[in-house]
Amino acid sequence: MTMDSRPLFGKVALLGIGLIGSSMAHAMRRAGLAAHIAGYARSPETLEKANSIGFADGLHDAPEMAVREADFVVLATPIGAFGELAKEIAPHLKPGAIVSDVGSVKSAVIRDVSPHIPAGVHFVPAHPIAGTEQSGPEAGFPELFDGRWCVLTPTPETNAQAVETVKTFWRRCGSEVEIMDAKHHDLVLGITSHLPHLIAYNIVGTAADLEQVTQSEVIKFSAGGFRDFTRIAASDPTMWRDVFLNNREAVLEVLGRFTEDLTALQRAIRWGDGEALFNLFTRTRAIRRSIIEAGQDTPAPNFGRLRTRKP
Amino acid sequence: MTMDSRPLFGKVALLGIGLIGSSMAHAMRRAGLAAHIAGYARSPETLEKANSIGFADGLHDAPEMAVREADFVVLATPIGAFGELAKEIAPHLKPGAIVSDVGSVKSAVIRDVSPHIPAGVHFVPAHPIAGTEQSGPEAGFPELFDGRWCVLTPTPETNAQAVETVKTFWRRCGSEVEIMDAKHHDLVLGITSHLPHLIAYNIVGTAADLEQVTQSEVIKFSAGGFRDFTRIAASDPTMWRDVFLNNREAVLEVLGRFTEDLTALQRAIRWGDGEALFNLFTRTRAIRRSIIEAGQDTPAPNFGRLRTRKP
Numbered sequence: 001m002t003m004d005s006r007p008l009f010g011k012v013a014l015l016g017i018g019l020i021g022s023s024m025a026h027a028m029r030r031a032g033l034a035a036h037i038a039g040y041a042r043s044p045e046t047l048e049k050a051n052s053i054g055f056a057d058g059l060h061d062a063p064e065m066a067v068r069e070a071d072f073v074v075l076a077t078p079i080g081a082f083g084e085l086a087k088e089i090a091p092h093l094k095p096g097a098i099v100s101d102v103g104s105v106k107s108a109v110i111r112d113v114s115p116h117i118p119a120g121v122h123f124v125p126a127h128p129i130a131g132t133e134q135s136g137p138e139a140g141f142p143e144l145f146d147g148r149w150c151v152l153t154p155t156p157e158t159n160a161q162a163v164e165t166v167k168t169f170w171r172r173c174g175s176e177v178e179i180m181d182a183k184h185h186d187l188v189l190g191i192t193s194h195l196p197h198l199i200a201y202n203i204v205g206t207a208a209d210l211e212q213v214t215q216s217e218v219i220k221f222s223a224g225g226f227r228d229f230t231r232i233a234a235s236d237p238t239m240w241r242d243v244f245l246n247n248r249e250a251v252l253e254v255l256g257r258f259t260e261d262l263t264a265l266q267r268a269i270r271w272g273d274g275e276a277l278f279n280l281f282t283r284t285r286a287i288r289r290s291i292i293e294a295g296q297d298t299p300a301p302n303f304g305r306l307r308t309r310k311p
Numbered sequence: 312m313t314m315d316s317r318p319l320f321g322k323v324a325l326l327g328i329g330l331i332g333s334s335m336a337h338a339m340r341r342a343g344l345a346a347h348i349a350g351y352a353r354s355p356e357t358l359e360k361a362n363s364i365g366f367a368d369g370l371h372d373a374p375e376m377a378v379r380e381a382d383f384v385v386l387a388t389p390i391g392a393f394g395e396l397a398k399e400i401a402p403h404l405k406p407g408a409i410v411s412d413v414g415s416v417k418s419a420v421i422r423d424v425s426p427h428i429p430a431g432v433h434f435v436p437a438h439p440i441a442g443t444e445q446s447g448p449e450a451g452f453p454e455l456f457d458g459r460w461c462v463l464t465p466t467p468e469t470n471a472q473a474v475e476t477v478k479t480f481w482r483r484c485g486s487e488v489e490i491m492d493a494k495h496h497d498l499v500l501g502i503t504s505h506l507p508h509l510i511a512y513n514i515v516g517t518a519a520d521l522e523q524v525t526q527s528e529v530i531k532f533s534a535g536g537f538r539d540f541t542r543i544a545a546s547d548p549t550m551w552r553d554v555f556l557n558n559r560e561a562v563l564e565v566l567g568r569f570t571e572d573l574t575a576l577q578r579a580i581r582w583g584d585g586e587a588l589f590n591l592f593t594r595t596r597a598i599r600r601s602i603i604e605a606g607q608d609t610p611a612p613n614f615g616r617l618r619t620r621k622p
Contacts, residue, residue, distance in 0.1 A: 129534055132612030191518050192524075198576060205591050205594065207598070213499050221460055221500065223440050223441060225503065230608070233592075233595040237592035240588070241588045248580055248581065251580060261517045265509060266563065278549065281544075281546075287530070288542065290530045296533050300616070301450065302614075304614070
């Protein structure tokens with residue numbers, strides 16, 4: 001993180017002020033990145049909550065009002081709404097403004113947003129890889145991006161200076177920045193984020209539907225491993241629906257590999273092949289160690305949540 | 312937890328002093344449950360570590376030495392070793408002693424251990440549903456069982472007084488206790504613990520083997536969800552090999568259901584069925600809430616591990 005504390009932008013417009021948008025506002029305030037933060041949300045309840053928290057200087061229920069005179073505009077709604085949103089704001093964008101986003105899929109976002117970006121405005125697709133299972137403006141906090149990676153996926157046509165500015169923005173929000181091809185990003189996130197969420201949602205659904213095991217048993221005995229999956233499976237349903245609808249190809253590809261491997265594992269269990277099981281279970285330990293060494297997870301056992309008994 | 316602080320047993324023998332065995336020793340000390348705690352481990356390294364931590368009053372490299380004069384004997388090695396271990400200690404068990412275990416599978420353990428239990432000794436199968444991803448005598452701590460459930464699976468032949476004593480033991484270790492049929496236990500744990508571990512091991516293996524995505528990318532961008540799975544996939548390989556070899560039927564059954572559900576989800580993604588995805592993703596949130604309300608997980612976002620950046 002640079003020590004620079006001058007505002008990078010005059011006005012920043014956050015279109016969407018849920019977990020990510022509100023955390024960006026908090027992080028921008030912490031780093032003094034904007035002279036004015038404008039927030040947009042469709043629902044009056046969200047605007048009301050945001051207003052009482054106070055992370056924005058102006059709040060709007062119309063996106064074109066939020067983007068007026070903005071130097072930096074960030075799309076931060078579920079990605080299914082990006083195309084319409086870009087179309088709506090296009091005539092109101094300030095010449096020279098930078099438009100960016102925080103969507104979890106990049107090829108589809110480039111496909112949906114780019115056609116609407118007027119000449120003289122620069123679109124820099126971005127994805128901060130950070131989050132929690134909570135949603136809404138009250139879920140945000142300034143440290144969300146600290147030590148996490150933000151991936152930028154400019155196309156060959158993207159303005160290089162605009163990419164540098166967005167890079168600086170994210171670094172000052174606490175992130176590390178990586179540049180990647182959009183298609184590659186979608187595959188990397190397919191395995192590191194989208195497939196894990198799909199699997200988590202699926203196993204929680206399976207457990208709920210098993211007629212021989214009661215819901216109460218699933219809950220009581222969840223400390224055996226299941227509870228870990230329920231955290232991810234509590235993530236925002238709209239956001240994740242849009243991710244799967246918009247990263248179909250990459251998700252189906254990694255899912256195919258996952259299923260293939262799972263079938264082999266199933267066969268090893270059926271035939272009592274202890275060696276195959278042991279070998280896989282040994283190999284996977286090393287990856288955990290590397291993630292901890294890279295500062296991407298805590299070394300504390302059970303993620304440090306030792307005491308969770310009822311008060 | 313009762314306020315009773317009289318020792319429940321004269322001598323307790325822990326056969327196996329890894330994460331669970333050593334945590335039991337710490338919890339017994341905390342509650343004053345035993346006048347003498349004897350530990351057994353096969354490897355000199357484990358005994359050496361246990362000795363320097365000091366949670367046992369006596370340490371042995373032969374199980375028959377540890378069980379001599381013990382009132383309570385606990386099998387706490389990986390379950391694949393239980394049969395041999397029971398056979399070895401049988402002639403040395405004190406009349407009236409209670410033998411129990413901490414194995415994650417109960418039908419197979421009853422099958423392997425019961426035939427070796429001499430007349431006048433009582434076998435009470437038990438499974439404390441608690442743990443971390445770490446292993447070995449240095450991983451143990453006294454609070455591991457606090458607020459977690461311990462399931463006892465006595466058969467109709469099991470001595471009722473012995474069951475009551477084991478129940479008291481676990482309550483004084485901080486646990487809540489549930490009585491269950493062994494076969495039902497194996498199915499419940501199949502979905503709440505064994506399948507989650509299998510899935511976690513599998514996805515970590517799949518990610519490691521994807522040739523289009525580098526290991527370094529998987530590690531850097533793991534905060535998108537993948538890192539959660541690596542915790543579970545860092546669990547002890549021998550213990551988990553033995554679980555899958557000994558709970559084959561139940562694991563294959565719940566795995567079949569999981570795969571069936573996953574196939575339906577795959578189809579929803581392929582055909583762009585956003586409604587099906589949204590419905591599942593909404594339903595799974597409620598289970599998370601119930602688990603938190605039941606005191607089985609922390610309400611803190613990201614399990615409370617907000618700051619994991621490199622020092």
